[in-house]
Amino acid sequence: MEKLLCCDKKVDKNTCVSSPEPLLNSRRVLQNLLQLEDRYYLASSYFVCLQSDIKPYMREKVTEWMWEVCEGEHCQQDVFPLAVNCMDRFLSVVKLKRSQLQLLGTVCLFLASKLRQVVPLMGRKLCQYTDNSVTQEELLSWELLVLSRLKWDISAVIPNDFLEPLLYRLLLSEGARTKARQHAEVFINMCCTEFKFSMYPPSMVAAASVGAAVQGLHRLNKELWESSRELLTRLHLITGIEIDCLRHCLEQIEEMIAADITPTQTSPMVSLNGNGSNNNKMADSSGLKPADSKPETPTDVQDVHF
Structure with missing residues (x-):
């Protein structure tokens, strides 16, 4: 049996990091990931075979909103990809209305943070990020719905x-x-x-x-x-x-x-609440924001005229 070692490092409250060196050299770890990943990515487009009210650009707007929430809350890097994976897998088995898409994204962030962070995102805070268009009661009831439709298998293999x-x-x-x-x-x-x-x-x-x-x-x-x-x-x-x-x-x-990375003055991003935004994904995620700036998280995807 291979010996596993764990060397703790000093980290912030949302992070749990250990020294992975003994595991990285193990071919078995990589092989297990490669064998398991087939369960967790889509075999076909749910826009073609299931979803009729939701369009690809709506998904893009909601995922951008989810990413900005994760940045605003300083989540671990794997929270956002896991949340999107859960959302896509749910959309591949359950037909939704466009008005429910942000609710689903909020629930998936809630679940992913519980799985990948020491301190998960607070339900109350997530509801505030939706401009309270999602209630805590909806969040908790949909949490059970998502878990049941995904057969409680949310520990997905992600990139x-x-x-x-x-x-x-x-x-x-x-x-x-x-x-x-x-x-x-x-x-x-x-x-x-x-x-x-x-x-x-x-x-x-x-x-x-x-x-x-x-x-x-x-x-x-x-x-x-x-x-x-x-x-x-x-x-x-x-x-x-x-x-x-x-x-x-x-x-x-x-x-x-x-x-x-095209100049924002020629192609500005539009936030979900309809206001112009100079948020650039590469700049924002590379730590290039001014030190005193606050995250410009869109608040309500339902304000967009789909």
Whole structure:
């Protein structure tokens, strides 16, 4: 039996971190994740086969709102992707009205924070983020509904679960690994707002996000990789995902990044309450906001004219 070690680190109240080194070198851990992930991503589009009142752009607005709530509450990085995963899986089995979509997103944030944080999000605070369009009674009753329809299986495999094993096996320095992880986490969050990535295996989204982060940070450091294909080949050997599939996913992520970093004065984001916003996903998630600014969390997705 492999020996497991846990070295505690000093962290804030919402974080529980241990030294993962003994586990990262274990092929069994990565293999288990790869075997389990098939349960937790969509095989088909629920917009085609089930949902008629909800459209993809509505999902995008709600997921962006969920991301901003997580930023405003300083949630752990894996709370938002897990919440979106739960929301997508629920929408694949239960037909909803558009007026119920923010309620579902709120409930999924509530559940994900209970699973991935030491201190979960408070129900009362989440209701306030919806401008009290969601009541605490609705939150609790829908919590049971979501759990029952997901068969209480909310401990899903998400892209974030693959980051450490991938970065460890790419033989990056500690400093480079930290920077690559931070950028990859942002890319994963961005992927969560795009529905098409919900139908990709979490390992593929993680590997492509890591590839995009490494390429962006190191411009293919010649000491490690001579070409983009060599990096993709390394990721293929780690995950078993075909190189062409990895390249296609990576290119889609890079296109999404390029579209997001266009000047805000020419393409401002519109907040869910209908007001113009200069929030830029890359800037906000990379810690580039002014130190004294407050999170500009939209309050009511139902204000948008769908």
